[in-house]
Amino acid sequence: MGKENSTRQIWLVFWLLLIVTAIEVILGIIKPAFMVERRLIGVTLLNHTFIILTIVKAYYIVYSFMHLGSEKKNLKWSILLPVWVLIPYLLFILLTEAFYQHEMYY
Amino acid sequence: MDSKNKNIESDWGGGNRPMKASYGKLMMWFFLITDALTFSAFLGAYGYHRFTHFSDWPIADEVFTHFPFIHGHYPLFYVALMTFILIMSSVTMVLAVHAGHHMNKKGVIIWMFLTIVGGITFLGSQAWEWYHFIKGTEKGALLIPSGEHGQKRVAHYVGAHDSYHDDENHELKSLSQDQSLDLVQAEYLDGQAVPKDLLKKNDKGEFIYAEQIFGAPLTGEYAFRYNEYGHTTFSNFFYFITGFHGFHVFTGVLINIVIFINVLKGVYHRRGHYEMVEKVGLYWHFVDLVWVFVFTFFYLV
Secondary structure, eight states, X not given: OGGGGOHHHHHHHHHHHHHXXXXXXXXXXXXXXXXXXXXXXXXXXXXXXXXXXXXXXXXXXXXXXXXXXXXXXHHHHHHHHHHHHHHHHHHHHHHHHHHHHHHHHO | OOHHHHHHHHHHSSOOOTTSSOHHHHHHHHHHHHHHHHHHHHHHHHHHHHHHTGGGOOOHHHHOOOBTTBOSOOTTHXXXXXXXXXXXXXXXXXXXXXXXXXXXHHHHHHHHHHHHHHHHHHHHHHHHHHHHHHHOOXXXXXXXXXXXXXXXXXXXXXXXXXXEEETTTTEEEEOOHHHHHHHOOEEETTSOBOOGGGGOBOTTSOBSSOEEEOSOOSSSTTTTTOOSSSOHHHHHHHHHHHHHHHHHHHHHHHHHHHHHHHHHHTHHHHHTOOHHHHHXXXXXXXXXXXXXXXXXXIIIO
């Protein structure tokens, strides 16, 4: 599998995942005021940060640990496309409706 | 047979791998896509309920505050430890796959063994987490009749005292029944004050109308209907999603053990490749991937 899956890269990804998790935990404990107060599309800046960091972690797990980075292009797309299209669509529908429901009944 | 038909046969007659992956690996990937969609539906449903009820949704920091052998308020530390255990077992799994590529049987054995140990440790940690979630805090909450069709509402103590400091004599005095009645206060989850007469106590100091409730009961009269944390959907989703993920970890450990036994017996060494380790590895990493999202949406956000 060549240099892409070398032991060195595995441990680099491990440290990256660990550091990102540590940053998430620290942010979750201190909850910086400016990140909690500012909101974008109804969600605090802190929560946006958490979601972005989670996607970063997910990217490295899939790309490196699951070796998707070294698969053929057509395999990559047939795995990623359904997930990228369906999940944001589902979340968009559910969360928009939830905002509406909250406004209607509370 | 002309050359055109020959081409068609070589393209579609089987035996080709247009994605350069074996049948088994491809099917594992497609299974994981469906599983990813299942989990995103669950987490999406969780998000839906959370946004719909966000005024009385519990704050995870105030629910998951325990850490083994230490008393006090330690939010996030325990779940961070669980995340670390799972990431670590993912690393050992990828090292097992790596050793498999080099036909290093001893390496596969060591790393797969550590992966299994990590998986079992994670399951144990989850059991501990569930135990404390079910048991609840020492204070618990109050269950108060709301007057509508025998329904009850959950309320928290606010400044409930059993003793007070006597400034004149500089001593701590315990309150008599009447005095403490005046000082017991509680508010509903939405912040409204609970009417005082609902908090009356009898001679033995027990509440007459209100009841005490601890944790999120799984059995008994109030199972799944009331819990001390807040909106019931929170605990129900917690049980369902972490339970479903835990079940994935459990099956992952079982499959890992099966493959591990085959590695020990030398099945894959004779076969000439360790692709089975790679396939079970994909599943194992996926379980880790799901936990990364569960961690974010249940504990952080």
